[in-house]
Structures are given as C-alpha cells and as structure tokens.
Amino acid sequence: MSQEHGGRRRNEKGRERNRSGNRSFSSAAPAARKRKADPARLVAFEVLRAVSADDAYANLVLPTRLRRHQLDARDAGFATELTYGALRGQGLYDAVLSRCVDRPLKRLDAPVLDALRLGAHQLLAMRVPNHAALDETVALTRAEIGAGASGLVNAVLRKVSARSLEEWTRELTESVTDETARAAIAHSHPEWIVRALRQGLAAHGRGVDEIEALLAADNAPPVVNLVALPGLGDVEEVLARGGAAGTLAPDSVLYDGGDPSRIEAVAAGTVRVQDAGSQLVARALAAVPLVGEDSRWLDLCAGPGGKAALLGALAAQRGARLEANEVAPHRSALVENALAAVPGQAWDVVTGDGRRYGREDAKFDRIMLDAPCSGLGALRRRPESRWRKAPGDIPELTELQTDLFDAAVAALRPGGVLAYVTCSPHPAETTAVVLDALSRHPKLKALDAEAALDAVALEPTGSGASVPGRRGEPVPGARTAQLWPHVHATDAMFMAIFTLEP
Numbered sequence: 001m002s003q004e005h006g007g008r009r010r011n012e013k014g015r016e017r018n019r020s021g022n023r024s025f026s027s028a029a030p031a032a033r034k035r036k037a038d039p040a041r042l043v044a045f046e047v048l049r050a051v052s053a054d055d056a057y058a059n060l061v062l063p064t065r066l067r068r069h070q071l072d073a074r075d076a077g078f079a080t081e082l083t084y085g086a087l088r089g090q091g092l093y094d095a096v097l098s099r100c101v102d103r104p105l106k107r108l109d110a111p112v113l114d115a116l117r118l119g120a121h122q123l124l125a126m127r128v129p130n131h132a133a134l135d136e137t138v139a140l141t142r143a144e145i146g147a148g149a150s151g152l153v154n155a156v157l158r159k160v161s162a163r164s165l166e167e168w169t170r171e172l173t174e175s176v177t178d179e180t181a182r183a184a185i186a187h188s189h190p191e192w193i194v195r196a197l198r199q200g201l202a203a204h205g206r207g208v209d210e211i212e213a214l215l216a217a218d219n220a221p222p223v224v225n226l227v228a229l230p231g232l233g234d235v236e237e238v239l240a241r242g243g244a245a246g247t248l249a250p251d252s253v254l255y256d257g258g259d260p261s262r263i264e265a266v267a268a269g270t271v272r273v274q275d276a277g278s279q280l281v282a283r284a285l286a287a288v289p290l291v292g293e294d295s296r297w298l299d300l301c302a303g304p305g306g307k308a309a310l311l312g313a314l315a316a317q318r319g320a321r322l323e324a325n326e327v328a329p330h331r332s333a334l335v336e337n338a339l340a341a342v343p344g345q346a347w348d349v350v351t352g353d354g355r356r357y358g359r360e361d362a363k364f365d366r367i368m369l370d371a372p373c374s375g376l377g378a379l380r381r382r383p384e385s386r387w388r389k390a391p392g393d394i395p396e397l398t399e400l401q402t403d404l405f406d407a408a409v410a411a412l413r414p415g416g417v418l419a420y421v422t423c424s425p426h427p428a429e430t431t432a433v434v435l436d437a438l439s440r441h442p443k444l445k446a447l448d449a450e451a452a453l454d455a456v457a458l459e460p461t462g463s464g465a466s467v468p469g470r471r472g473e474p475v476p477g478a479r480t481a482q483l484w485p486h487v488h489a490t491d492a493m494f495m496a497i498f499t500l501e502p
C-alpha cells in the first residue's frame with residue numbers, strides 16, 4: 001500500500017516509490033520549481049542543523065521536531081530514515097560531495113552542506129526517484145537558505161546523481177591501498193574507529209575479517225527492542241500490535257510499528273525500550289548464584305536508568321533493594337523516571353560521584369558498573385556520535401573506568417558479585433581495564449561472564465574470550481563476554497563478572 005503525498009507516493013515505511021524507475025529530472029528551471037519545503041525533509045534538515053550547529057543529539061531532537069510538524073507515521077518514518085541515514089553516511093557523502101563541489105567543503109556555508117548531505121542520501125541510498133530527491137532538496141534549500149544557494153545545490157546534486165552509490169564507492173576507493181582507510185570510506189566511519197573495532201574483534205576472540213560486516217551493521221537502522229519488566233509488564237500488547245518475540249533476551253519484543261510511546265504499557269513504564277544486549281547483562285548480573293545475603297544491590301553509574309529499571313524490577317521480586325547512583329543530576333532524574341513503575345520499597349536513587357563508594361561501611365551483594373565509555377558499540381543507535389568522538393577521549397575514560405572499578409571493588413562484600421560493563425568493544429576500555437583491575441586487586445576473581453550471559457539468554461551467544469593470567473595463559477573458568485551488532489543484532493556490549501575472595 002502506498003500513499004499520495006504532495007505529488008509523491010510514500011509506502012507504509014515512508015519510502016517514496018520510483019514507479020518508472022528512471023533517473024529523470026524536472027524540466028523546470030530551478031527558479032520556476034516549487035518553493036515550499038516538504039515537511040518530512042524540513043524535519044530532517046532542522047535536525048541536521050541542530051546536530052551540526054548546536055552539538056545536539058539527533059535521537060533527542062528528532063522526536064520533538066516530528067511532533068512540532070505533526071508528521072503522520074509514514075512521513076515520520078521517511079524523516080527518520082533520511083535524518084539518521086544522512087548522519088551515518090556523512091563521511092561517505094562528504095567524500096562524494098568533495099568530487100562534485102569546486103571548493104573545499106569546509107568553505108561551504110554549514111546549512112548548504114547539510115542540505116547537500118540530505119540530497120546525497122536520498123539520491124544514493126533511499127528509494128526516492130532522482131527527480132524528487134533533486135527538486136525537493138532544491139525547494140528545501142530555497143525556502144530555508146535562499147535562492148542563491150539553491151542553484152549551487154541543484155548543480156552539485158545533479159553531479160552526485162550521475163553515479164550510483166556502488167559506482168561512487170568504487171571510484172573513491174579504487175586507488176586506496178590501505179585496508180583501514182578503504183573500509184573507513186566505504187562504510188562511512190572515521191579511520192581510528194575502524195582500527196579500534198578491528199582490534200576489538202581480535203581482542204574478543206573473533207576474526208578481523210568480520211570488520212566489514214560489523215561496519216555494515218553499524219549503518220543499518222536498528223529494530224526497536226522492548227522488554228517487559230519482570231513481574232510488572234507484559235509483552236502481549238506489543239505482540240498484538242505486530243511485534244515479534246525477541247530470540248535472544250527473555251520477555252523481549254522487536255517492534256517496528258512506529259513510535260513505541262503510543263503503546264500503553266510503554267507509556268506506563270512497565271514495558272521499556274532497551275537494547276537486547278543491555279537487557280542480557282542486567283539479567284546476567286542478577287542471575288549469578290550467590291552464597292549468603294542477597295539484598296543490597298548497587299548500580300554505580302545508573303543514568304539514564306535502562307539497566308536500573310530491569311535490576312529494580314528483579315530486586316523487587318526477590319525482596320532486595322537497588323541503590324541507583326548517578327553523578328549528573330539531570331540524569332538521576334531520568335533514573336527516577338525509569339524506575340517509576342517499580343515498587344518504591346525496591347529502589348533508591350542517589351546523586352553523586354561513584355568514586356566515593358567503598359569509603360564508608362556500606363557493602364553490596366551485587367554491583368553493576370556500567371561504566372561511562374566511548375560508546376563505540378552503540379554507533380547504530382547514535383548516528384552522529386562517530387563524528388564527534390576522538391581517539392584522545394579514550395585515556396580520560398579509561399582513567400575514570402579504573403577509578404570507578406576500584407570504588408566498586410571497595411564497595412563489594414566478600415563473596416558478592418560485580419559486573420563491569422561497557423557499551424564499547426575497545427580493548428583499552430574492556431580487556432585492559434579488566435587485566436589492570438585483576439593485577440591491582442589480588443582478591444578479585446574473574447568468573448565466567450559468557451556462561452552468566454548464556455544462563456539468561458534464549459540461545460547461546462558464543463560471545464566469550466578467555467581472561468589471561470599473569471603469565472599470559474588463560475585462567476581456567478574466567479571468561480569475558482562481548483556481544484556484536486553483526487552477530488547478535490545488539491549493541492557491542494562487553495561484560496566481565498567478578499567475585500571477591502574473603
């Protein structure tokens with residue numbers, strides 16, 4: 001089924017159909033064409049402007065713009081695909097545009113460059129007829145930037161449209177001999193991230209030849225994952241709305257039926273949007289067998305509260321209490337909100353620096369340290385983030401991760417269990433932090449994180465790698481776990497689990 005919309009047809013995914021399949025353009029001169037911007041493209045343009053001018057996060061700005069412009073589900077789908085696709089593809093599209101513009105891109109006005117990126121994505125990666133991509137981007141430029149810029153956008157996009165994405169990629173990479181540089185262009189990632197992900201694959205027991213599949217998975221729009229909070233929520237409503245039962249995490253659903261906040265249980269907070277990898281690591285920590293007391297749980301870095309909500313619900317079922325700590329006050333407010341559906345006697349939200357834990361007597365039976373990290377494992381869901389990060393961010397993060405790790409160890413009771421989790425497979429943030437912590441804390445003992453994940457997963461994850469001991473040989477029974485977008489369709493979530501010997 002498709003929809004007439006302002007002279008165009010969009011199907012239920014919001015894609016415009018190219019019924020003739022031709023690559024023709026409007027014969028009207030740019031000045032004689034339409035002057036009004038299509039609302040879906042206007043939304044995408046506004047989000048790209050907020051991202052490049054104000055350092056905004058696309059996933060936060062987009063929903064507010066969709067509401068402000070009152071787009072229906074189909075146009076919202078189109079705007080979302082256009083916004084996220086243009087942001088993810090920015091590196092590749094800029095390389096294409098550089099070949100079509102007569103000056104360095106940085107000498108273009110920023111709004112013009114954003115309009116060109118939107119045009120390039122429509123022409124090269126969306127099923128939008130070329131004439132519609134061109135005419136609509138020119139109209140958007142004229143309405144939002146000015147008539148002068150629209151001539152340039154028209155001329156440049158005509159050049160872009162002369163080749164397909166495959167042809168452009170071939171042309172841009174044929175003389176590039178370095179594998180990392182080639183993959184970075186072809187899959188629109190910064191080179192340093194390609195290198196870090198390749199090292200991550202090797203460090204976590206996978207083949208480096210998987211890099212292309214991993215980079216491609218980073219560029220695929222992720223399906224929304226939902227989880228029913230144990231004892232509180234039910235996935236039936238989501239299944240009835242066309243969701244598909246998740247195959248990896250229990251009580252999870254994959255949903256592509258539009259804005260999930262329209263689902264009653266989601267609005268009530270008993271069913272929550274959460275990546276399946278995040279669901280599994282929270283459930284895994286809660287399921288590790290423990291001898292003795294099991295009533296005091298700590299989430300050391302809880303904001304915005306995804307794992308805290310799941311842990312809080314599990315704690316409520318077991319008569320335990322979760323302390324959810326977060327340093328940023330606005331993020332601890334989000335944690336409160338995430339926990340709102342969980343009975344109040346099962347949780348507390350505390351605002352403060354996690355590095356202060358362990359200095360007082362309070363000891364915890366289970367601790368989640370979901371550390372602040374580079375987020376290289378969540379590039380699918382944060383489309384602009386790959387362009388914002390720099391390799392220089394890593395040392396500061398690993399120092400903080402190390403300090404938080406020490407605080408977590410100090411706050412763990414002997415025999416308790418600690419999960420160290422990152423949404424990054426970067427070896428500096430994962431294996432290096434773990435090995436360093438093991439060398440500093442002689443009583444800390446690594447457990448089998450892969451087995452802990454597989455104990456709660458609906459199918460074996462095959463995610464483990466051994467933990468080397470002091471002489472480099474694998475420590476029996478000690479394994480880390482690493483999930484991957486291209487293997488598990490989750491974020492690239494890392495987990496190591498420890499206990500403290502008396």
Ligand SMILES: C[S@@+](CC[C@H](N)C(=O)[O-])C[C@H]1O[C@@H](n2cnc3c(N)ncnc32)[C@H](O)[C@@H]1O
Nearest residue numbers: 301302303304305306307327353354370371372
């Ligand atoms: C990876 S996020 C945690 C995600 C969260 N567990 C969830 O599932 O929603 C890391 C969090 O740590 C917080 N953080 C950063 N430095 C911290 C510190 N020194 N103490 C406590 N929290 C900190 C950040 O503000 C951020 O909210």
